[in-house]
Amino acid sequence: MPQRLVIGNWKLHLTAAEAVALASAVAEGLGGFEWDPARVGVGIAPSYPFLVPVGQAIGGADARVDLVAQACHPEPQGAFTGAVSVEQLASVGVRRVIVGHSERRRVFGVDDPQVTRTVNRVLGAGLSAVACVGETLAERDSGRAREVVLGQLDAVLEGVKGSALGRLIVAYEPVWAIGTGQVATPAQAGEVHGWIHERLASFDPNGSQVPVLYGGSVKPGNIAELASTPGIDGALVGGASLEAESFLKIVQGVLKAS
Ligand code: 13P
Numbered sequence: 001m002p003q004r005l006v007i008g009n010w011k012l013h014l015t016a017a018e019a020v021a022l023a024s025a026v027a028e029g030l031g032g033f034e035w036d037p038a039r040v041g042v043g044i045a046p047s048y049p050f051l052v053p054v055g056q057a058i059g060g061a062d063a064r065v066d067l068v069a070q071a072c073h074p075e076p077q078g079a080f081t082g083a084v085s086v087e088q089l090a091s092v093g094v095r096r097v098i099v100g101h102s103e104r105r106r107v108f109g110v111d112d113p114q115v116t117r118t119v120n121r122v123l124g125a126g127l128s129a130v131a132c133v134g135e136t137l138a139e140r141d142s143g144r145a146r147e148v149v150l151g152q153l154d155a156v157l158e159g160v161k162g163s164a165l166g167r168l169i170v171a172y173e174p175v176w177a178i179g180t181g182q183v184a185t186p187a188q189a190g191e192v193h194g195w196i197h198e199r200l201a202s203f204d205p206n207g208s209q210v211p212v213l214y215g216g217s218v219k220p221g222n223i224a225e226l227a228s229t230p231g232i233d234g235a236l237v238g239g240a241s242l243e244a245e246s247f248l249k250i251v252q253g254v255l256k257a258s
Pocket of ligand 1: 181237
C-alpha cells in the first residue's frame with residue numbers, strides 16, 4: 001500500500017510573519033493528536049523567500065513535517081533570472097518539490113517536456129517530486145480526461161530513472177476543481193486514480209507503491225469520503241491549508257481513513 005500524505009500548497013499567499021506563524025501552528029497542532037508521519041506524511045509548501053524561516057519553524061533538518069517547494073527550474077545553474085534550481089532548494093532543507101502544477105502550466109507556460117526534465121532533476125538530486133496531472137473542464141466534457149491525464153503522466157514517467165521511482169508522488173488535480181469549491185466526486189476521482197495506478201503498475205513492478213494524491217477543493221468536510229475512496233492516497237490542499245485548523249482536520253481525516 002502506498003504511503004499516505006497530506007501536502008499544503010500555500011501558493012502566492014501570506015507574508016513572512018504569517019507563514020512562520022502558520023508553520024508553527026501546524027507543527028504544534030500535529031503534536032496535539034496521535035500523528036505518526038510514517039502513517040501519514042505531512043508537508044507544507046510556502047513561497048520561496050519563506051522556505052528558510054518556515055523550515056526553522058517546523059524543526060529544521062529533524063523536522064517531522066516535510067518542507068516542500070512549489071516549483072523549480074530544471075537547470076542546475078546559469079543565466080536564468082528569477083529561477084530557482086533543485087540544488088538550491090536542497091541546500092535549504094527542501095525535501096519535496098511540486099512539479100507541473102496546472103497553474104505553472106497555464107500561467108507560466110510549463111509544458112510536458114519541461115515537466116519531464118524537472119522530474120528527472122528533482123529525483124536525480126535525491127528529492128521527492130510531487131508531479132501534478134489533471135484535465136480541464138473542456139477536456140473532461142469532450143471525453144478526453146483519460147487521454148490528457150495519462151499523456152501528462154507519461155511525460156512525468158519519462159523523467160523517472162530506475163529506483164528514483166520510490167521518490168515519486170503523483171497528484172491528480174482536475175483543473176475545474178481547483179479553487180472553485182467544486183470538488184470531484186469520489187466516483188470521478190476514484191476512476192481517474194484507478195487509471196493512474198494502473199499505468200504506474202504497468203510502468204514498473206514498484207509502481208503500485210507510488211502514492212497518488214487528490215487535489216482540488218479538498219476541505220475538512222469532504223476529506224473523509226475522498227480519503228476512504230480506493231486509490232486516493234492523500235491530498236494536495238490549496239485554500240484549506242492556509243489555516244492551521246482546517247489543514248489539521250484534513251490530516252486527521254486521512255489518518256482516520258488509513
Ligand atoms: P484548492 O484546494 O484551493 O482547490 O487548490 C488545490 C491545489 O491546486 C493544490 O495544489
